[in-house]
Amino acid sequence: MGVGIDVEHLNAWYGTTHTLQDINVNLPANHATALIGPSGCGKSTFVRCLNRMHETNPIARATGVVKMGDLDIYKDAEPVEIRRRIGMVFQRPNPFPTMSIYDNVASGLKLNGFRNKAVLDETVERSLKAAALWEEVKDDLKKKSGASLSGGQQQRMCIARALAVDPEVLLMDEPASALDPVSTSKIEDLIFQLKSQYTIVIVTHNMQQAARVAENTGFFLNGKMVEFDATHKIFTNPKDKRTEDYITGRFG
């Protein structure tokens, strides 16, 4: 089951650049939230702050409160633990090139020392089915490298890999931007199914995509969250002039 995320006064910096300025938002559990905005507006930084990936960059830092349910992820938890509970799918598919499809999907468990073969087998199958990839790869699981799949398959494998550690939240940073329309629609169908079990945050440049998959949408501009509302309101009746300009294509 998913769990909601509360963000209060979140600020983030890269070196001296103030990339995120005072973000306050509530991402409800078991819903998909889309984040839109022009390049460099802070959307990616925002999702990276949610699972503490932001701080893996030595010049980056963040302040503020991010709560996952009742857990303050910056105060009460180790980053490693947070990243197991908040999975992430990146913009470009990033399979482990030395690992088979099976090992890629099982990597989150295996690299954390989990060895029970029966459970691994079952988890790999369940995750690949959830990511709608099982039928395409079930015969080559241990024979083929994860890097030998097509781009769309790789990305679904990366989603399966994220699901295999059984997270409560799934962050997706432009998961379909490097994919063709067919793969993109498969990933969108997937998000639609997954949100019954996970809280999903998806960064996208594609506004139709946001409208298709997300109940709520946030609009970022220059490091600030300009507007956050139900998706249909953002796209039909935005409160802020800047949001309207962006979604009608007047800039960005």
Place this chain on the structure above:
Amino acid sequence: MSASPAHTLPPEGDSGRLRPPTDFRSKRMRLNSARRYAVNHLVTGLALLSMVLVIAPLVAILVYLIYKGASSLNLAFFTHVPAPVGEPGGGMANAILGSGIVLALASLMGIPVGIAAGVYLAEFGRGKMLAMAVRFTADVLNGVPSIVMGIAIYSLIVMQQKHFSAFAGGVALAIMMVPTITRTTEEMLATVPHAIREAALGLGVPKWRTVLSVSLKTASPGIITGCMLAFARVAGETAPLLFTAFGNQFWSYRLTEPIAALPLQIYVYAISPYDEWHRLAWAGSLVLIVMIMVAVTLVRIYAGRGVLKGAS
């Protein structure tokens, strides 16, 4: 090239038509493509020539060694210790074993230290003063003449222990291996895409595990090549062993005693005045080269196993 009808210029006066920015039918373009064709062949030829220039010395050396040394190779060469001067026969069995022991010792010490230092440089030391110092030291160490390394280990280990030893020889060779391995490891880790590290970190895998199971594993073919280069280089070193392993005309297995080594034995035999010993020196050289080639090939085959279909 002759101008065929299809290549003739369009008639004057149709400048209003849309045309590609470069007119592919113009005479100039045709000349250009002929030139490009020629340049392409010229450069391909030069690349082939360079390849021949690179391979030729290796082949020449091998052929010459086989020509000079193969006739002296017999079972005794691999099973007997050197015979006293004037007596026929004898072999280099003790030197072959000695080289094996000293090289194994050097690899055991040099490879882990070299890889660990390379991992520090690539994964933990980015932009730190200590890392820059380590990198600089490695580069300087790489340039230290091997005879100097021999003398340094002589005063550090041999003088302290008051005797030559296989151990001292191993240490000298290990130190010579470290800089090559360190720098190759660092460079190979730098080629591992950042996205792959992020994938592991994003799954909640701790940094040390990410380095070990993802970065190092992905970079392993290159790192293994670096280790083999370092190994092949020190396998033929004579100077650092002169004052450390010292050489031995008899069987010796103990790490605390002077030990024979192929390069030492070749050196002693080659500068001797006896024809029989000269022939044995050639045979020894051949064996040394073949041993290095076999070791490198075995590691390549072993390291190449288990690579999956389509893995990059």
